[in-house]
Amino acid sequence: KMEDVSNFNENRYYLTDIEKDIFTQIAMAKNTNEKLSEMRIKYLNTTLLYGESGTGKTTFGKYVAYKLGMPFAYLNFAQCISSYLGATSKNIEKVFDYISKQKCVLMLDEIDAIGIKRGKEDLGEMSRIVIGLMQSFDLLENDLIIIGATNRRDMIDEALIRRFTIQHEVTILNNNEAYNLIIKYLEDLKINYNDGNIKEYVKTHHKQSEIIKDIVKSIVKMINNETNFIL
Numbered sequence: 001k002m003e004d005v006s007n008f009n010e011n012r013y014y015l016t017d018i019e020k021d022i023f024t025q026i027a028m029a030k031n032t033n034e035k036l037s038e039m040r041i042k043y044l045n046t047t048l049l050y051g052e053s054g055t056g057k058t059t060f061g062k063y064v065a066y067k068l069g070m071p072f073a074y075l076n077f078a079q080c081i082s083s084y085l086g087a088t089s090k091n092i093e094k095v096f097d098y099i100s101k102q103k104c105v106l107m108l109d110e111i112d113a114i115g116i117k118r119g120k121e122d123l124g125e126m127s128r129i130v131i132g133l134m135q136s137f138d139l140l141e142n143d144l145i146i147i148g149a150t151n152r153r154d155m156i157d158e159a160l161i162r163r164f165t166i167q168h169e170v171t172i173l174n175n176n177e178a179y180n181l182i183i184k185y186l187e188d189l190k191i192n193y194n195d196g197n198i199k200e201y202v203k204t205h206h207k208q209s210e211i212i213k214d215i216v217k218s219i220v221k222m223i224n225n226e227t228n229f230i231l
Contacts, residue, residue: 001074002104008066011188014173014181014208019060022047022168026064026145029165033142044137046146048111048164050153054207055170057149058109064145065105073099073106078113088114089132096136105145111160112152130157137163178202178211182231185215191222193229201231 015023029045036043049057058074065072080091092114099106114129137160140146148164150156161167173181179202186193206214214231222229 003062003072003074005062005066005072008062009188010063010066012185013059013063014177014184015060015063016173016177018168019170022166023060023064023067025166027068030068030145037142043142044140044146044163044165045142045144046137046148046164047166047168048148048150048153048161049168049170050150051170052172052207053151054209055172056208057170058107059208060170061105061107061147061149064147068105068145070145071102071104073102073104074109075107076109078110080114089129092129092133092136096139099144100140103143105147108146108148110150111148112150112155130160134160134163172205172207173211175202175205178206181208181211182215185212186229189219191219191229193231197231 026045026047029043033043033045049060051057061074062072064070075095080088080095114126114133134157137146146164153161153169179198182198182202183193201214218229218231221227
């Protein structure tokens with residue numbers, strides 16, 4: 001799926017300090033890769049994000065594409081698997097053949113659905129799919145940015161993991177980070193809030209996706225009941 005992320009609302013998006021650093025590394029690698037291509041040196045700009053669902057891995061991928069002014073391509077590997085495993089390999093080949101002609105950020109979600117660990121004696125079709133996936137990686141050019149996402153890093157083949165230059169665990173925001181996300185979101189909307197109410201809310205840990213949902217629910221209640229914003 002090719003998405004237009006030009007309307008990404010940066011004013012309502014919060015990056016942790018670690019994720020700011022990762023974005024800087026990706027952006028620097030993009031500039032470096034342009035020079036490396038001129039020197040005919042291959043170096044892929046690849047990042048693996050892992051951690052539980054709802055922590056913002058896909059949103060980070062969209063942010064990268066938005067900030068770098070690149071198209072955003074999204075592929076969920078779990079949706080690529082066919083009941084005929086041979087068709088799965090062909091599906092992946094088609095995707096990578098198409099993407100090789102684009103200068104984009106390619107987000108590979110649920111990468112563990114296909115890139116699973118191979119046993120020493122495993123010569124089955126799934127093993128061949130993993131090998132084919134890695135070969136497809138190796139054929140890509142420097143002008144692509146690849147971001148893989150998974151909830152189960154432990155299930156991914158080590159040879160595939162090594163193809164990701166940056167590896168980062170995306171975790172639930174701590175109290176201070178959650179507070180900053182909420183304040184940034186509300187201030188962009190120019191909504192008055194009770195600081196004590198927000199500080200009380202963040203004492204309970206919530207996933208990033210849950211925080212946004214709770215903010216929206218509270219805004220709906222505020223509008224419908226014509227009351228103050230209470231999270």
